[in-house]
Amino acid sequence: MEIDLQTLFALVIVVLVLVSAVLVLVLENMIGAVAVSGTVSLGVAVLFVLLHAPDVAMTEAVVGAGLSGVVLALGLRRLGLWQLDGVTSDRPTEREKTDA
């Protein structure tokens, strides 16, 4: 099984991106989830560079990692969910568990 340097680099980034994507869904802390979604965008931007798409990479970095992160974070702040503890969890609370 041979593998060249470019592929290896791509592999590392892809693994990083996929792990971050899973983290976005499972992290209980919403700020963390938003931050990790920025990582996903940055990783995808790097992948675009590897695919010879500089324009797209630039846009993804500026829009995906920058703008959409700001919009989401601003949203969180205005939602009042800007807390570092786990209050914002979307897991069922104890009461809901007993209801079910």
Next chain:
Amino acid sequence: MIDLLSVTQGQTVLPVVLPLLAAFLLQPLGRVAKPLALLLGPATLAVSAYLLIQLWISFGDTPYMLAIGGYAPPLGIVFYVDQLALLFATAVPILVLLFWSRGEDDPDPIRRDAVMLLLAAAGTGLALSGDLFNIYVFYELTAVASFGLVTLRATGAAYIATVRYLLLSAFGSVLALVGIAIIYLETGTLNLAQIAQLAPTALAGPNGLAAFALLLIGFGVKAELFPVNTWVPEVYATAPTRISALLASLVSKLAVLVVVRLLVLAFDGTGAAQLMLLLGALAFVTAELAAWRARDLRRMLAYSSIGQLGLVFIGFSLSGTAGLLAGLALALHHLVIKAALFGLATRWGGSLERLVGAARSAPIASGLMVLFALSLIGVPPLPGFWAKLLVVMGLAEQSTTLSLSALALILIGTAVEANYLFRLVIKLYARGEADAPAPPRPKLLDLGIASAAGVLLLVATVGVGRVSGWLGGIASQAADREVYIRTVFPPKSAAVAAGSPVHEAS
């Protein structure tokens, strides 16, 4: 200079661009001269409608193609204009204009007007465009504009319904984009005519079917297709009734039109048609059952709308000109009737119990309601009967297991439909209790729209032969894939002879 009285083919782009221009202008103008800004929208739509009718009169006989920016297809984006496209494109500004009037307590009329104009531009573009990704862009514009419009009542329920609608729609768009990516990988082009040329070899495999399924689900969100229509009852119950009328009658048909174009041009294999038939039949019977259970008029109309669109999908899934004719007849029938019914629901929305005795306070509206109900069920002399008959005959002719089961489902669904619509009619003509408040009368404008729809229906009943001949012409033109390809890529000698407007930029 643009001559105001005669139109050229190059001006086909104006009905799309002018509403956009007006929408961009509204905010600055609204800060300088507000009364003028409030008039700008209707005026622009009137100009659009006038232009489209002029185009139809001047060039409607033979299909033509407009290369935007003068870049020869397939490199640039083209608009493909045939009678089917013109029919729906013309319906857009007219219907938006009909449902233009604002609610009394609209706090921000300028923004609302801008979004309405964007919806009109996007709808016209959706009907005319002949490029796969351009269709996607206009579809997204339609979607975003309708998100804005359905929040207009500003209730909490409206916001919940909008968020759920938005997320479902965005998810559908992602799937549609995957479908576009697959088509691009297989064919290397986005021009619908070129895709049609390549489809018999490139899209015949399982990939083609997968791409069609993804596009069907993606565009099916707006077309109220079976698995992705959960938003319909929520949104129609919470949005302003005029907006529901627009979405149910117009926007859904435009999405159906896109799917039909794809089906005719690129996916004429049986697999794609069977998928549409299956989903349509399931939609029809489940929605009619849900409508039977509904206890308020808005949600009853919403479910009935899903059911009728299921029927439209079944019609279009039949092969050839006959299928296109059946689907087109049903689509137009539903377009006219649902617009009128939702118009009446502006005042009558809410519990069905409130309508008891409405026939005495509003006899004309009740009479129209009965007429529409009869036509929806398909009682013989009315147009709804002929449209349904076309579908039933087509299904019987195919006589496969799937088509015969679909036929059985249609008959069951129609029985259910008849049951709940008669229940509604009986309520209208029932004698209410003495102390119950009389149901409100519909507004004059809504009554006018409904009356116009009723007159259209009766005219179509009397002249059913001419109407079906006219629709048959449109359908046979649209069903011919060769016409589409030849129009976009004219044979070299013909192009020179016709003085084709396309010229390469030098």
Next chain:
Amino acid sequence: MRSIAALLFAGGLAFLLLIIASELGFGEPAMLIGGDILAKAPDEVGASNIVTAVLLGYRGIDTLGELSILFAAATAAGLVLVRGNKDCHAGANDPVGGFILRTGADLLFPLLLVVGFYIILHGHLTPGGGFQGGVILAAAFFVLVLARPGADGSGGMNHTAIAFIEGLAGVGFIGLGLWALVDNGNFLQPMLSQGVFGKLLSAGTLPLLSIAVGLKVGAELAGLMTQLAEQPAAPRHDPAHPGDRPS
């Protein structure tokens, strides 16, 4: 029940994707129109960045549609956000930034502005263009808002100015298209001479379209973010009464 349906759906999607995976060939795309455009774009459009040539030339109306979508989203967000905030005192939740943040913002603002305009103007030559530059312009203004939220949270952003810029930039884009329509009979056909290939003033009307796109995107996003920033924070809700609604 819901999760079973969800799993079924996800399984179906995975199956679909697997079918596709077994068939598609990557690495050797068909490139029917792609190849033609690569061959013709330098002569037909005259931009050395072919992505920009396609974006503003061949697929110009897509770009117009995309600008409209951004405009529709901003307008719809305005419709949603403007209502029902009269009784709340806005902006009370963001403290004014510290000295370092404010100084940094003052330094950053002109820098971002220059970078944004540079990217917009060189869109037809190097990677970048109207969108990317526009986003950076919006970021420049938003940095100011972050540093000085101000009494209403707007950081002194002038709504009227934003409305005028976004409106007139959009009108400019369409105006260039209509000019071509009147002059040559084709909406958005390239106008003006192409100039010397690879120079700043080349590629005809492309840089002008790029400026319009940049200004519109910038104004749109700045307006959108300001609107979000001006929202009052939601009331902390008491976990003991999750069903309670503020009135």
Next chain:
Amino acid sequence: MNGFGIDHLSFEVVMYVGAYGLLGIGALGMVMSNNLFRMVLALVIAEAGVNLLLVLAGWRNEAVAPILGVHEAGTPMVDPIPQVLVLTAIVIGVGVQALAVATLLKVYRIYCTLDVRELRRHLEQDICRDAGIAPDGSWEAPTIERPLPPPIPVQASTADRSGAAS
């Protein structure tokens, strides 16, 4: 199909796995999640996946970025069209996302929750109250046999709602 063997891990396979992985994770998140904000995040991931897939559709071996004047003339270039499509799709995506966040703000301000199940319950209640019918929401019960409550006057119910909305 070339390069999909297990023994040879090629560049496009890695990219392909990334694209479909993101798409799948995003789709799963949208379907399984019960929190509206989380669904928006999942949407962002799915969009990133489909963008990667599109750019990958235009990639070819041994080619350079589609910008003239950087490499010598005649070097093969990657397909520019999918890149343009992705540029458009990214901007559309961020617009929709911002609108979603704006609407979420309103929902949270009115109902103080982002839980989908709870919001659906509120939605059903509100629609029924607006329509003047009994909110039971049960699908199974036939509605005809149930005695209906007297219709609630329209004024009262809308006044109630607008009070909660403003």
